[in-house]
Amino acid sequence: MSGEPRISLRRPTEEDWQRIFELANAAVDHIAEAPLQNEWLGCRRAFNGIQSHFVAERDGEVVGYTAVERATEDPEATFRLFVVVSWNTSMDVTDLLFERAVDELERLGARHAWLREYASDQPLIAYFRSKGFDIREEYEHDGQLLVTLAKDLGGSDLAV
Structure with missing residues (x-):
């Protein structure tokens, strides 16, 4: 265990967005230049600094991304969740990003969380x-084909 590279979380910088885009495209490579992917990246960049966005870094390389954004339909209670990872990395990256998102949801008093994903991204x-x-x-x-996944939260329902 001590020989494994340490994973850390930090806020994304402008230089990180290309790598985040590459990770997102790797997860669903058949839509690498699709308009929705470009729209997705533009929205994430626009909201950086306003919402809770973090990258996971291992040995100086960005290996994942998570974000929690207020939903427009119920901004006090509903939040959209993003987790972007390469499924070729170990699950510790995914778990760390998810746990950070859960911490943010709890801090913000979320009652509902949702995410939209390509139906082809079966691992996620x-x-x-x-x-x-x-x-x-x-x-x-x-x-x-896309799917919306959601969870009603409350108290300790966020347990990972």
């Missing part, structure tokens, strides 16, 4: 389902 969907998120909606956007 399975991960969130294992954390108590349910598929609430399936729909098509720009020719791609």
